[in-house]
Amino acid sequence: MIQTPSTQETPNYTVNQVEFWEGIYHQEETPGWDIGQAAPPFVAYLDREEASSSGKVAVIGCGRGNDVLLFAQRGFEVTAVDFSPSAIQATRQQIEAAQLQVSLSQQDIFTLTESHPNTFDYVVEYTCFCAIDPDRRPEYVDLVHQILKPNGMLIAIFYRIPPDQGPPFGTTEDEIRSLFAKRFEVVEMGVSPHSIERRAGKELFSLLKKR
Secondary structure (H helix, E strand, O other), X not given: OOOOOOOOOOOOOOXXXXXXXXXXXXXOOOOOOOOOOOOHHHHHHHOOOOOOOOOEEEEEOOOOOHHHHHHHHOOOEEEEEEOOHHXXXXXXXXXXXXXXXXXXXXXXXXXXXXXXXXXXXXXXXEOOOOOOOHHHHHHHHHHHHHHEEEEEEEEEEEEOOOOOOOOOOOOOHHHHHHHHOOOEEEEEEEEOOXXXXXXXXXXXXXXXXXX
């Protein structure tokens, strides 16, 4: 999530409610967090010789499915998850047009601990962490830990901006390291050199391995 969504038509809803996000999709043909392509840092990562090309992947907060397409095209078994029915419908249209097989799930990501415990080799994060209520960030860490298999990996791009009122709710590298320290090993973390121009210097590419 990159630009603060308008809440003029959803004044009684919070980011914890699906109606808030549906309101954004209904107001904007292309929501501000959608860059219209897979995130370049993910593309660069998957192009590495050592990167895997198989395994079960959960793309949480998948939006319109740009990163879902990328990982499915690269050979992963992908589950796309989003709170918003409109997001899931947009993802469905993309994967059908590309003739790909992807599992779609319209649900609150925090319920994945019940429906998909110890299921995934990888969790993919982009503009989801910055969209949730910041008070739920420790719960987010627990969620990712619980749905990953032993030694599973979180492949993440965190939005490194001041933690002002949002969404997007910003974060810092220090906060990410502190939040994940007890449950994950930091394999890699640094500002991505592959971001699109308007996000240059703001995206923190991270590989975090489940302890």
